Amino acid sequence: MTMPQHPPLTPDDVEVIEKDTPFRGYFRLDHYRLKHKLFEGGWSGEMSREIFERGHAVAVLPYDPDRDEVVLIEQFRPGAYAALASEWFDDGASPWLLECVAGIIEKGENPDEVAKREMVEETGLEISHLTRLYHYLVSPGGSSESVFLYCGRVDAANAGGVYGMTDEHENIRVFSVSADEAFAMMEQGRFINAMTIVALQWLKANRDTIRTEWLDK
Numbered sequence: 001m002t003m004p005q006h007p008p009l010t011p012d013d014v015e016v017i018e019k020d021t022p023f024r025g026y027f028r029l030d031h032y033r034l035k036h037k038l039f040e041g042g043w044s045g046e047m048s049r050e051i052f053e054r055g056h057a058v059a060v061l062p063y064d065p066d067r068d069e070v071v072l073i074e075q076f077r078p079g080a081y082a083a084l085a086s087e088w089f090d091d092g093a094s095p096w097l098l099e100c101v102a103g104i105i106e107k108g109e110n111p112d113e114v115a116k117r118e119m120v121e122e123t124g125l126e127i128s129h130l131t132r133l134y135h136y137l138v139s140p141g142g143s144s145e146s147v148f149l150y151c152g153r154v155d156a157a158n159a160g161g162v163y164g165m166t167d168e169h170e171n172i173r174v175f176s177v178s179a180d181e182a183f184a185m186m187e188q189g190r191f192i193n194a195m196t197i198v199a200l201q202w203l204k205a206n207r208d209t210i211r212t213e214w215l216d217k
């Protein structure tokens with residue numbers, strides 16, 4: 001079935017009636033009153049929405065093609081703590097999440113530079129090659145946040161220990177597992193954050209290609 005043709009809609013097809021910022025703390029909450037053009041023509045009614053303005057982020061899956069190992073981190077996440085209070089998670093679920101490396105892009109920073117900086121801060125490892133996978137919106141129904149997702153080549157021989165910026169309340173455990181073990185953990189539901197699942201799915205589909213590419217360098 002072919003999708004019907006329709007002129008692409010753009011930000012110019014949105015009218016912001018009013019925007020204000022009712023809360024500004026560690027993160028920011030903006031309130032919009034807006035309307036937008038409809039597929040069938042004309043305009044929607046006025047919408048009132050709060051948007052969580054978290055900024056934009058980088059996430060990196062550290063991979064060692066020589067050892068065929070993935071480096072993972074474990075850390076406490078306040079949002080996970082709040083979410084796990086709902087009925088939708090098992091009693092054994094933990095707010096300490098298994099993740100890949102991630103960090104916020106500060107004003108004036110380049111995503112590639114942030115990826116390398118965060119790798120050192122969170123794992124003590126350096127990236128020798130960086131492959132950008134995707135740039136995606138995290139939760140576009142209520143947040144402006146997007147993530148630049150990478151796979152980064154590292155030497156996992158000495159991966160381990162506890163890292164993080166203490167002034168940012170980071171307490172990050174670093175460890176490595178074989179790629180196959182990471183894929184098994186994914187199938188077992190051990191990862192409950194999207195960036196890590198997306199990155200591991202990419203690696204599972206592209207492991208042979210990326211190993212050939214990186215090992216030839």
